[in-house]
Amino acid sequence: MRRAIGLLFLSMLIIAMFAPQAAAQKGQLVVGFSAYSAAFMPAFVADRSGYFSQEGLSVKLIFFQSGVQLAQSLISGDTQIGMGSAPELITAVNAGVKMRAVWGISNKMPYALISRPQIRTINELKGKKIAVSSRGSLSEFLAAYVLKSKGLDPQRDVTYLPIGGVPTRFAAVQSGSVDASLISAAHFEKARQSGLNLLLMLEDIIPEWPLDIIYLREDFLTSREAEFKAYLKAYRQGVATSKKNPDAAIAGLRHSLRFDQSLAKEGYHAYVSSLPDDGRIAEKGLELTVDQMFESGTIKKRFSMKELIDYRYIWEAQKK
Incomplete structure (x- = not known):
């Protein structure tokens, strides 16, 4: 990469x-x-x-x-x-x-890491697919930072799929074609209503x-x-x-x-x-x-x- x-x-x-x-x-x-x-x-x-x-x-x-x-x-x-x-x-x-x-x-740190309903912890993302906007983008950087902070190897333990902006990534998690992604604050309630898991609010580890x-x-x-x-x-x-x-x-x-x-x-x-x-x-x-x-x-x-x-x-x- x-x-x-x-x-x-x-x-x-x-x-x-x-x-x-x-x-x-x-x-x-x-x-x-x-x-x-x-x-x-x-x-x-x-x-x-x-x-x-x-x-x-x-x-x-x-x-x-x-x-x-x-x-x-x-x-x-x-x-x-x-x-x-x-x-x-x-x-x-x-x-x-x-x-x-x-x-x-x-x-502001407005992002959350969401996942399919079957994945309930960040450690369960090992071997899974994470959607990002593009390789080298902010969404990949932050996803990697979260994984590293929780003890996973962000370069070896997951696969990053570059598929576009938040709406596209949200739909991909909903459909199950990917396992997780970052979404912005405007989509939090929709994620909850859709039954997706909010694994981590990034402001908890990066407040500003x-x-x-x-x-x-x-x-x-x-x-x-x-x-x-x-x-x-x-x-x-x-x-x-x-x-x-x-x-x-x-x-x-x-x-x-x-x-x-x-x-x-x-x-x-x-x-x-x-x-x-x-x-x-x-x-x-x-x-x-x-x-x-x-x-x-x-x-x-x-x-x-x-x-x-x-x-x-x-x-x-x-x-x-």
Whole structure:
């Protein structure tokens, strides 16, 4: 797996070196999301409320099946702003890509490990199949961390099947085609109603986590910083509106994620309190991610926080 991930990001780096950022008209931004997650509600609210257009931006929101796919699109220049998780950023930086996180989206550990009804403990997953979004993704990293914390060998004791986002993985566990997977908070009640087992709430072992971050290529900031600042201003308005107006946020989730009313409400309440006003990134969780990826051989060194985070915009927000 480590060799495959390394080769993938090496190819991505070559693309980045020889294919400059795709040309885009000023004010036009493609924003990519690594998952169908309620944590991204501020962006959906900003889009539906017209905050982006008020800042002179034409923003296109694109969903990817995994963070790895999002990172590929950022590196090629097809996407300018990434809304995703830390492992793909770290892997890209490890491959030599000039990319950094600039803002924290959600500091929450919202995942649970679920299983088929016949599997009642984590130890019973030995020899079983675990669904993940893609190899090297956040879902695989967290599943491996859970297994290791409970005494299993995450590389030898289970088989990982890359099949896509949470809805697809949830359905696979329901059908019995896989034995377990991670799901997000918006799906907890549905899992209980379906008779699936919630083997572990990950917040019990990882209380604070940089669930999602905004990250982008450094050359984008160099050439188009004014547009990013305009995007961030509108996004922060989306954060404020999400907290003050639940109905607007729930409507945004229903529109952008195609959630029904019940799922949108559950997703809203699961994530809204985790949205930082000042963009703070949960660094302890990020350091844990770096440590685990280094120990597994996925990355070649333990990167410092300054190598992964551009603090300028967070510090500016905290001063205000």
